[in-house]
Amino acid sequence: MTVAEPAHVVILGGGIFGTSAAAQLARKDVRVTLVTESALASGASGRSLAWLNAAWNWPAPYFAIRMAGIDRWRTWATRHADAARYLRFTGGLMWADEADGESLRDLFATERERGYDAQWVGRDRIAEVAPGVDPAAVAEEGAIFNPGEGWVDLPSVIALLAEEVVSRGGSVLERAGTSRPIVEHGRAVGVRTAGGEEVRGDAVLLATGPSVPGQLSELGIEIGTSSPPAFVAFTAPVDTALDTTLNTPHVAIRRTVDGGLAMDSGWSERSIEVREDGSLHIPDAVVTRLLDEARRVLAGHPHLQLARIGSGYKPVPADGEPVYGRIDEVPGLYVAFSHSGATQGLIAGELLADEIATGSVSPLLSAFRPGRFASPA
Numbered sequence: 402m403t404v405a406e407p408a409h410v411v412i413l414g415g416g417i418f419g420t421s422a423a424a425q426l427a428r429k430d431v432r433v434t435l436v437t438e439s440a441l442a443s444g445a446s447g448r449s450l451a452w453l454n455a456a457w458n459w460p461a462p463y464f465a466i467r468m469a470g471i472d473r474w475r476t477w478a479t480r481h482a483d484a485a486r487y488l489r490f491t492g493g494l495m496w497a498d499e500a501d502g503e504s505l506r507d508l509f510a511t512e513r514e515r516g517y518d519a520q521w522v523g524r525d526r527i528a529e530v531a532p533g534v535d536p537a538a539v540a541e542e543g544a545i546f547n548p549g550e551g552w553v554d555l556p557s558v559i560a561l562l563a564e565e566v567v568s569r570g571g572s573v574l575e576r577a578g579t580s581r582p583i584v585e586h587g588r589a590v591g592v593r594t595a596g597g598e599e600v601r602g603d604a605v606l607l608a609t610g611p612s613v614p615g616q617l618s619e620l621g622i623e624i625g626t627s628s629p630p631a632f633v634a635f636t637a638p639v640d641t642a643l644d645t646t647l648n649t650p651h652v653a654i655r656r657t658v659d660g661g662l663a664m665d666s667g668w669s670e671r672s673i674e675v676r677e678d679g680s681l682h683i684p685d686a687v688v689t690r691l692l693d694e695a696r697r698v699l700a701g702h703p704h705l706q707l708a709r710i711g712s713g714y715k716p717v718p719a720d721g722e723p724v725y726g727r728i729d730e731v732p733g734l735y736v737a738f739s740h741s742g743a744t745q746g747l748i749a750g751e752l753l754a755d756e757i758a759t760g761s762v763s764p765l766l767s768a769f770r771p772g773r774f775a776s777p778a
């Protein structure tokens with residue numbers, strides 16, 4: 402379908418999806434206004450492990466968009482002179498929980514079949530491919546090393562994307578409070594800020610991370626969500642040679658721009674307590690154990706000092722796969738809601754901008770339409 406190009410698109414949410422789509426629209430000379438509740442990158446994008454990958458046994462469409470996502474980050478890396486500060490393709494290392502009898506041999510075979518760059522490395526080669534890792538911490542069977550993977554500091558990228566939006570004539574409205582799409586006569590016509598200011602436009606992109614399903618529900622549209630509470634622990638700078646992203650049975654780790662480490666894990670995420678008032682409480686013992694798990698896998702077992710915790714809900718659709726594109730029931734309204742938004746941030750923004758500007762849907766997005774959650778009539 403082709404539509405008249407919107408003259409003004411209002412984007413709600415200053416995370417990676419919102420800013421990426423805003424910059425792409427601005428590059429097409431579409432006027433954009435980005436509205437966000439607090440500072441840019443104050444949501445999931447500011448507390449993400451941000452491991453760039455297409456690992457695991459994903460269905461083919463999800464694998465394809467993740468690979469395209471990595472491709473766009475590589476292009477970004479070659480076009481931004483100081484990108485190495487916040488975006489690195491230093492590979493990913495993953496090993497199984499042998500105490501639980503797990504093995505990564507099947508996953509390795511799948512990755513190789515798909516053409517994903519995967520190498521099987523024994524403990525004797527760990528120091529060569531992933532300096533800074535203690536080989537003794539690695540499973541006896543060895544590990545998968547994916548040299549094409551990397552990590553990104555999303556707040557650095559979001560700041561650059563927002564600068565680009567402004568330099569191309571767009572506007573960025575931070576600290577607008579809890580804002581909502583305005584729907585009139587069944588059509589999205591802008592965004593109303595917490596203070597009642599109305600930003601009117603011809604199309605609205607809802608990119609409010611874990612808040613997307615609740616905001617759509619207010620409009621009578623249900624998309625399934627299973628966004629869990631999550632946290633990432635950030636350490637002070639650490640003296641370690643580690644620059645490979647690690648995905649180990651009890652902790653996942655990457656470097657940070659200031660020379661520290663960022664880490665999370667499934668078990669620590671499940672230990673978060675949700676209090677009656679809805680606030681999240683992370684027991685000290687959980688943080689201490691997470692830091693210990695990280696220390697254990699690092700060569701020399703350096704002391705790790707907690708610098709800060711980033712906590713909040715992780716955007717995850719109910720079926721685990723992205724939700725991108727037009728809301729059929731509300732003309733003019735579009736949505737971006739997904740986990741792995743670090744990996745997909747640039748490609749999703751690019752393809753959503755194409756859809757909003759032209760009405761045509763990339764085949765890469767066709768498996769991820771919001772309409773799949775609609776109940777059959």
Ligand SMILES: Cc1cc2nc3c(=O)[nH]c(=O)nc-3n(C[C@H](O)[C@H](O)[C@H](O)COP(=O)(O)OP(=O)(O)OC[C@H]3O[C@@H](n4cnc5c(N)ncnc54)[C@H](O)[C@@H]3O)c2cc1C
Nearest residue numbers: 414416417418438444445446449452580610741742743744
């Ligand atoms: C712990 C954790 C680990 C992760 N690890 C990885 C990983 O290894 N690899 C990977 O690819 N991805 C990972 N992700 C996922 C990735 O970080 C997210 O998918 C991505 O950041 C989502 O971006 P977003 O723009 O949708 O949302 P957000 O970054 O949450 O941005 C939404 C913005 O909207 C604003 N907002 C919300 N509601 C309103 C409102 N009503 N009015 C105005 N503004 C509003 C928020 O303040 C926020 O700034 C991880 C996420 C978490 C939390």
